[in-house]
Amino acid sequence: MANLGVSASLDTGSLTWDFAALTDPGRVRANNEDTIAFDASLGLVLLADGMGGYNGGEVASGMAIALLQASFGRWLAHAGPTANPRAVRRALQAGTDEANAAILEAGVANMQLQGMGTTLVLAAFGSKRAIVGHIGDSRCYRLRNEKLEQLTRDHSLLQEQLDAGAITPEQAILSPHRNLVTRALGIERHVELEMHEHNVKPGDLFLLCSDGLSEMVPDAQLFTLLLQDIGLSEKATLLVSTANDNGGRDNISVVLARAGSGEALEASG
DSSP: OEEEEEEEEOOOSEEEEEEEEEEEEETSSOOOEEEEHHHHHHHTEHHHHHHHOOOOOOOHHHHHHHHHHHHHHHHHHHTTTOHHHHHHHHHHHHHHHHHHHHHHHHHHHHHGGGTOOOOOOEEEEEESSEEEEEEEOOOOOOOOEEEEEEEOOOOOOHHHHHHHSSSSSHHHTOOOTTBBBBBOOOOOOOOOOEEEEEEOOOOEEEEEEEEHHTTTHHHHOOOHHSSSSHHHHHHHHHHHHHHHHOOOOOOEEEEEEEEEEEHHHHHHH
């Protein structure tokens, strides 16, 4: 397992944020095409699940995360931490456009990378809100008051079939089309980052994950694991090990972000 930046934190004034991240190749695949990152100073969390032959997935996901992190960092340094949500959305879409163009161009320049692409899920955390964006079937969940809610809706053929009533949830579990996404970064000239703003309360726990977790760990079990009274890094390890115990058929990546009360932190310190 590769552990990234456990226990990093961000203080936005009224809320504090703690982060932990973990990625693992799983039990079946030799290489890991997922890339994860978070920047506590920016309140930015990023996760990409790459696809494509001859290491193309690794290249695509790595490019997406590196370019988005750099782009948003430059923008936030200029705009400042009090930038309004609409401006944050524009900056995230601009960074997505930049990454999309770069991945496309790299595929054209190198035949071995042709057709590579990646899913993307991200979150920008502030003092009172979280802006969550995604492309493809990587997901974001929020645990609040012992209720788990999926905040993203997969851009996938399977989700379209479910929405149309063509298949039942029970049939979806056995569907051969589970991994076919209808939207990905680096495939077409333009791709929209679907974004939604969510209010945040102290105690909220956000989970961003690749389908290597969501395919292996049913929501009911995911809920139980996230409720465990353990630290964030231990929780990330538990999620990944459970996905491996359940089969580990794909790369597994998780990023956790937990909101805490700044006042409570001062009192306890």
